[in-house]
Amino acid sequence: MTDKKTATRELGLKEISEVLSSGNFDRFIGVRENEFFEAKSFKPYDLDNSNDADKTQAIAELSSDIAHFANQKGGYIVCGLDTPPVKDVPHDIVGSLRLGKKKGFYNETQIKGIIKASVYPKLDVEVAWYPSSSNQDSGSGVIYIPKQDEQRKYFIVRVCEADGKKFKGFLGIPIRKDDQKYWLPVQDVYKLSKRTPNKLHELAESISEQLQGIETRLSNKIESSSKELQPKTEDLLELKIEKALHE
Amino acid sequence: MNKTNKVPLYILAVAPDQKVQFSQFLETSENSPKHLLERPPYIRYMGWNMLTLDQAKIREGIYWEVKNGERKIIQLHRDGALLAIAYADSSFLGWGQSEQDFVNNPELNSLALTEYTYEFVELYRRMLDYFNGAESVTFKIELMNTKLENDKRLLLRPTLRNNPLYLLHEGGAVNSDFSISLEVSLEKGTYKTEHVAFSIIQEVFLKFGITPDKIQFAGTDDKGVRFVDVSKFPK
Secondary structure, X not given: OEEOOOOEEOOOHHHHHHHHHHOOHHHHOOEEOEOOEEEEOOOOOXXXXXXXXXXXXXXXXXXXXXXHHHOOOOEEEEEOEEOOOOOOOOOOEOOEEOOEOHHHOOOHHHHHHHHHHHEEOOOOOEEEEEEOOOOOOOEEEEEEXXXXXXXXXXXXXXXXXXXXXXXXXXXXXXXXEOOEEEEOOHHHHHHHHOOOOOHHHHHHHHHHHHHHHHHHHHHHHHOOOOOOOOOOHHHHHHHHHHHHHHO | OOHHHOOOEEEEEEEEOOOOEOOOOOOOOOOOHHHHHHOOOOOOOOOOOOOOOOOOEEEOOOEEEEEEOOOEEEEEEOOOOEEEEEEOOOOOOEOOOOHHHHHHOOEEOHHHHXXXXXXXXXXXXXXXXXXXXXXXXXXXXXXXXXXXXXXXXXXXXXXXXXXXXXXXXXXXXXXXXXXXXXXXXXXXXXXXXXXXXXXXXXXXXXXXXXXXXXXXXXXXXXXXXXXXXXXXXXX
């Protein structure tokens, strides 16, 4: 996809996945952020900061970044990319790579723990690190937010920002629009709170959470801790075939 | 390879379903995957096999490639994928002394298809020894450009033209280009070249209306499972 106004490219979910799997991250250069794609530096959220206020800010930013994708169509936060500002261009565009080592990126357990504490209802994300095809020791860290069932929306963040400041103990509903974060106005939040409760939905939600707990315990026993995202093999093969046919 | 020249193409591709460690990918010694690509195993030297007599070249740092002109291209990828694209016309997998012969009667050679598929599966079996972490693989088989410019479609009969019963063994024309996927487990002992190759051939022949029992160059083991029997290939 090409945005003719700014002469940049945009990627969809499938294309982003393919670039990550290929390890050829140069393909992100020139790509602008959009509703599915957010480019960040390698470790953008300072979650280990000893200063409580700064740490709260980092948690708020992480939680709202993830929730706003969940409240739209899902997406990828791809870390290890620089987006230097470009004059007269309103969007962030990837200008260069700044990849990092696997051990330097976030631990999946840490991210999931923060989301569990900061976002309601329960939201599953995937945290992975993809090696570069030219240097297996460096790569891109990724947080993938799958598309969510409409019935489960909206995801509410318990730590949010107001006027550029991050506050703990406040609630907000962030939504991604194009490449920007938009907080649902209080009037709209109030309207949502007045909707007739759906008892069946609440029951389904409860059962789903219990099943999720069982599934998590089983998968922790079976799967290894280093499992990474794996797109369908036949889709990857199709891409290789297409490339070979057009060379 | 220029897809737009509309030559019928037979494409075989396979890759592991899990992320694998392929640490020997860039090695160039005699025991390396690169060397195996340049000197693949074969049943018959002059048969339809993976030989290209080419030296492998690394492309974009992510795959080795060997070629025999445009009619045969084989790539070995860093993620453990193997890809082979071959012309399915008179220059390789089809019958006909000339291009015009083939255009008038566009028929694939059943032995060529069977042997070539077997050799691909066997080559990949050997490649699997070079990487760790694969629990299963997925094959992708495609036949493209099956409708020629004169609107004739690719044909296939189960027997060879020098077989007296050739005309009695019905085959058929393929309806359209097709793509098949096949997953194979790598649990100990389950990846057997002769069985995997037959599974692929069976699906391809079915697209031409040929049932598995009609496939030549095949046998049945003591468990009743069909396999490609290389002892039935002409010497």
